[in-house]
Amino acid sequence: MVKPGSDMEAAVHCLQNGELIGIPTETVYGLAANALNAEAVAKIFSAKNRPFFDPLIVHIHDISEANKYVQSMPDKARKLAEAFWPGPLTLVLPKKEIIPDLVTAGHETVGIRVPSHPVCLGLLKQLDFPLAAPSANPFGYVSPTTAQHVADQLGDKTCYILDGGACRVGVESTIIGFPQGEPVVYRLGGIAVEQITAVIGPVAEQISSGSNPSAPGQLDVHYSPRCKVILDSGQPISDTPETAYLRYTEPLRGIEAKRQLILSSEKNLEQAAVNLFAMLRQLDHAGYHCIVAELVPETGLGRAINDRLRRAAAK
Ligand code: TXA
Ligand code: MG
Numbered sequence: 001m002v003k004p005g006s007d008m009e010a011a012v013h014c015l016q017n018g019e020l021i022g023i024p025t026e027t028v029y030g031l032a033a034n035a036l037n038a039e040a041v042a043k044i045f046s047a048k049n050r051p052f053f054d055p056l057i058v059h060i061h062d063i064s065e066a067n068k069y070v071q072s073m074p075d076k077a078r079k080l081a082e083a084f085w086p087g088p089l090t091l092v093l094p095k096k097e098i099i100p101d102l103v104t105a106g107h108e109t110v111g112i113r114v115p116s117h118p119v120c121l122g123l124l125k126q127l128d129f130p131l132a133a134p135s136a137n138p139f140g141y142v143s144p145t146t147a148q149h150v151a152d153q154l155g156d157k158t159c160y161i162l163d164g165g166a167c168r169v170g171v172e173s174t175i176i177g178f179p180q181g182e183p184v185v186y187r188l189g190g191i192a193v194e195q196i197t198a199v200i201g202p203v204a205e206q207i208s209s210g211s212n213p214s215a216p217g218q219l220d221v222h223y224s225p226r227c228k229v230i231l232d233s234g235q236p237i238s239d240t241p242e243t244a245y246l247r248y249t250e251p252l253r254g255i256e257a258k259r260q261l262i263l264s265s266e267k268n269l270e271q272a273a274v275n276l277f278a279m280l281r282q283l284d285h286a287g288y289h290c291i292v293a294e295l296v297p298e299t300g301l302g303r304a305i306n307d308r309l310r311r312a313a314a315k
Pocket of ligand 2 (some may be wrong): 134135143
């Protein structure tokens with residue numbers, strides 16, 4: 001079993017040998033491999049039990065690297081990259097030949113981003129290849145936000161896990177494509193739609209779900225703990241000792257405190273995002289049969305949080 005640590009040399013060595021490592025990013029931990037090595041990338045799919053139709057995001061250390069891997073960047077893509085990179089934004093752009101088809105699931109486009117986590121950036125700068133990295137969780141399960149989460153679930157499938165502490169954002173990157181040259185939001189994430197529109201004006205949204213979505217990461221089953229998740233509709237539900245509650249700011253009255261976790265008692269959506277996956281995981285591991293989750297305000301990062309909660313409940 002691999003123990004997480006801060007040995008950068010070990011991490012580089014594993015990647016150069018075509019092995020997988022766990023990497024910290026500001027959003028969630030990733031399961032990384034050399035994005036230009038199809039054999040190494042194939043290991044990601046088998047380690048995660050991930051279907052080959054679900055493409056991976058390619059991580060680079062600077063915007064100037066992007067032209068090695070993408071054919072072109074529409075003006076609005078460039079504006080967004082300049083505004084939000086390094087940061088939790090993925091741009092889906094026409095790929096160059098050098099990116100293996102396996103990375104993009106056969107699509108002519110590649111999802112690319114510059115993460116802002118200093119450990120991740122430090123690693124990327126030492127490599128002469130970019131990193132393909134999905135979230136480091138078994139397919140369909142809650143994304144990891146600490147190195148220990150990665151060790152618990154994929155420790156035996158990694159050559160090393162770089163520990164960069166708890167993730168600062170807590171939900172995955174916002175994904176934007178340009179299918180007709182104009183921006184379309186494919187996945188709600190760490191950059192709020194309001195921030196996007198402040199830079200490039202109104203954007204279309206295609207937050208698809210279902211079994212064959214245009215942004216395949218948007219499958220309904222994503223982000224699910226093993227136990228059942230129910231969205232709190234405000235109607236009374238039959239409470240049992242096996243029921244846990246994930247609340248936004250305040251516990252429910254009349255229910256034991258130990259069965260309730262609070263995303264942000266300060267009513268802060270950034271803080272709620274940071275806590276979301278770790279708390280779902282905590283309640284799941286505590287053995288509850290069911291988690292009743294309260295939706296948060298549908299604004300800013302709240303939209304990405306609610307998207308994850310709805311998908312967790314869709315299982
Ligand atoms: O924050 C994040 O984005 C994290 C960290 C590790 O960077 N990564 C992440 O990867 O969330 P993953 O594999 O869990 O989600 C990748 C999703 C795919 O499921 C798909 O929705 C979208 O990115 N994607 C990637 N390439 C695409 C493409 N060419 N066209 C459309 N969607 C794409
Ligand atoms: Mg994922």
